[in-house]
Amino acid sequence: MKAWRLFLTSILCVVSIQGPLLQAASTVANGRVSVRTVETGIPSAVFEWQESELFKEEGIYGFECQSPIPFTGLSVGWLCTDANNIDPGAFTLAIRARSDEEPCEKWVVTRGEVRPDENLAGLFWSALYIPPDCNTRTQFEVRLRPPEEVRISFARISVADTSSGLLVTQSFEKEVEEDTMVTEEPLRPPIITRSEWWGDLPPEELYSPRWWPPTYRDITHSIIHHTVTYNNPPNPAQVVRSIWHYHANDNGWGDIGYNFLVDQYGNIYQGRYNEYLDTQDVHAAHAGTYNYQSLGIAFIGQFHPSWPDPPAGDPDVRALESTEELLAWKFAQRSLDPLEQATLVDKYIYRIAGHRDVSATACPGDNLYSLLPGVRTNVDGLISGGFPSPPMLISPADGSHQNCRITFEWSSVSGATMYRIFLKPPGRPIWVSDETAATTYEYSPTVIGAYCWKVQAYGDGRWSEDSEEWCWYLDGLYVGMRDACDHSITQAEYNLWVTFGKPACWWGPCHCRGDSNDDCQLNAVDVLALRGCWPGLGGSYDPCCDTNYDGVINAVDVLALRGAWPGLGGAGCLGIPCCE
Numbered sequence: 001m002k003a004w005r006l007f008l009t010s011i012l013c014v015v016s017i018q019g020p021l022l023q024a025a026s027t028v029a030n031g032r033v034s035v036r037t038v039e040t041g042i043p044s045a046v047f048e049w050q051e052s053e054l055f056k057e058e059g060i061y062g063f064e065c066q067s068p069i070p071f072t073g074l075s076v077g078w079l080c081t082d083a084n085n086i087d088p089g090a091f092t093l094a095i096r097a098r099s100d101e102e103p104c105e106k107w108v109v110t111r112g113e114v115r116p117d118e119n120l121a122g123l124f125w126s127a128l129y130i131p132p133d134c135n136t137r138t139q140f141e142v143r144l145r146p147p148e149e150v151r152i153s154f155a156r157i158s159v160a161d162t163s164s165g166l167l168v169t170q171s172f173e174k175e176v177e178e179d180t181m182v183t184e185e186p187l188r189p190p191i192i193t194r195s196e197w198w199g200d201l202p203p204e205e206l207y208s209p210r211w212w213p214p215t216y217r218d219i220t221h222s223i224i225h226h227t228v229t230y231n232n233p234p235n236p237a238q239v240v241r242s243i244w245h246y247h248a249n250d251n252g253w254g255d256i257g258y259n260f261l262v263d264q265y266g267n268i269y270q271g272r273y274n275e276y277l278d279t280q281d282v283h284a285a286h287a288g289t290y291n292y293q294s295l296g297i298a299f300i301g302q303f304h305p306s307w308p309d310p311p312a313g314d315p316d317v318r319a320l321e322s323t324e325e326l327l328a329w330k331f332a333q334r335s336l337d338p339l340e341q342a343t344l345v346d347k348y349i350y351r352i353a354g355h356r357d358v359s360a361t362a363c364p365g366d367n368l369y370s371l372l373p374g375v376r377t378n379v380d381g382l383i384s385g386g387f388p389s390p391p392m393l394i395s396p397a398d399g400s401h402q403n404c405r406i407t408f409e410w411s412s413v414s415g416a417t418m419y420r421i422f423l424k425p426p427g428r429p430i431w432v433s434d435e436t437a438a439t440t441y442e443y444s445p446t447v448i449g450a451y452c453w454k455v456q457a458y459g460d461g462r463w464s465e466d467s468e469e470w471c472w473y474l475d476g477l478y479v480g481m482r483d484a485c486d487h488s489i490t491q492a493e494y495n496l497w498v499t500f501g502k503p504a505c506w507w508g509p510c511h512c513r514g515d516s517n518d519d520c521q522l523n524a525v526d527v528l529a530l531r532g533c534w535p536g537l538g539g540s541y542d543p544c545c546d547t548n549y550d551g552v553i554n555a556v557d558v559l560a561l562r563g564a565w566p567g568l569g570g571a572g573c574l575g576i577p578c579c580e
């Protein structure tokens with residue numbers, strides 16, 4: 001559908017024969033290779049070596065060329081014997097490039113990434129090489145070491161100059177129009193469109209992938225990648241263009257493989273062509289058969305610590321946040337739960353998965369893969385828009401609570417259908433929980449000490465964040481209102497005295513049955529006080545002396561008090577758990 005103009009020329013390359021992979025050439029031989037410059041809007045050139053033109057020493061093939069065009073990216077393709085049975089990662093490459101007159105730079109050690117059956121060119125392909133400073137180069141050196149006994153039968157080196165076009169050096173402003181700020185659904189985040197990052201490429205490249213029309217699908221998953229290029233490139237838009245060239249022209253995928261790419265500033269780039277970006281998803285080329293119904297998002301950079309080159313980094317928080325916004329927009333549009341797992345082709349994986357979850361690859365690198373649980377949670381939070389909100393706690397307040405029961409109460413959350421109460425009793429490090437559709441909950445504490453509680457609301461398939469946490473202290477289980485010494489209190493009306501906000505080590509006043517002076521001891525003072533309450537001894541009835549609350553002060557109370565008196569061998573406080 002697009003006529004490429006091919007300029008077939010012949011250029012003299014120095015084909016080097018050298019020793020160890022990373023050493024300079026020990027001997028060189030001159031060989032002629034064919035070089036095409038290809039017009040795709042991006043200046044590019046292709047160097048090709050047939051089998052008879054390849055030189056090998058100590059198992060390593062060497063290539064060293066002056067390019068007819070300056071270039072900002074380079075990839076290596078090859079064929080070999082027994083190609084079907086070899087993992088591309090079994091090939092090791094070392095690549096370096098330089099400008100005229102400049103000294104040689106550091107070798108970048110990389111590996112094969114793409115299998116022959118994964119691309120229309122039918123070749124193995126190296127990872128894309130991009131100079132760390134994004135500047136142009138004019139010469140390159142490549143060393144290719146196949147596995148032992150494997151013979152290279154054809155080689156191609158492709159270079160391209162993607163330096164012209166959009167320059168990105170910062171986050172693009174994220175402006176949200178005022179009237180769209182209040183919305184139920186997450187908005188589409190700002191996206192740098194193809195026409196913005198492509199610069200002056202021909203329109204036919206901009207508006208359609210080559211060789212096949214776009215296939216629109218409803219996504220069920222998203223697969224996260226890293227681009228295995230340098231972290232924090234000076235111009236990430238240029239890296240996007242280089243990846244486009246590598247995927248579309250070298251790999252023969254007709255277009256860039258990813259649906260979206262994200263740079264270190266949090267800028268999102270539209271990847272594969274999609275005429276209906278706002279409403280449709282398009283089948284891309286990023287994870288083999290798992291492309292189907294999955295959205296491929298690539299973080300620009302290298303995030304796998306055990307790979308030598310380019311040096312591994314950590315994803316920028318701005319890249320993570322933008323990706324979460326992008327996923328929230330897409331997942332809300334497709335009504336997908338970002339926290340759940342589901343089947344993609346033959347894999348049962350999280351809907352937000354890493355490339356390694358479907359293919360034998362380290363992509364997107366340990367440093368990014370380990371962050372995906374947090375990404376899922378944050379996407380869920382963005383979709384819910386904070387719904388349901390956590391309830392506000394209302395009661396109980398300080399004071400007495402009758403019948404040994406405390407009633408918790410919280411605010412009703414609009415739209416919530418269920419609440420979950422968490423309670424942490426004294427001395428227990430774990431939360432116990434219960435659920436109710438009401439907005440109150442009755443609880444009977446049995447142990448003196450510090451309690452904490454909190455509530456979540458449930459609605460629209462998810463639990464809210466926790467409410468604030470309330471802690472309170474159960475001072476004592478005692479009979480009656482100690483201060484009032486209310487004659488009408490009966491033994492059935494055990495009350496609880498609750499104090500909020502006290503630290504767990506705080507001890508309240510003693511309300512110990514029989515302890516007439518609240519000094520936390522049972523002793524002769526209390527026996528004398530009891531006598532003063534005993535009408536039989538001329539005193540007047542006082543319920544505070546009525547140890548068994550039978551309405552009379554008599555020998556039973558004296559015996560009870562004596563039995564509890566530690567000085568007489570008793571346990572103290574008549575078995576009421578206070579003054580501990």
Ligand SMILES: [Zn+2]
Nearest residue numbers: 225226355363
């Ligand atoms: Zn990947």
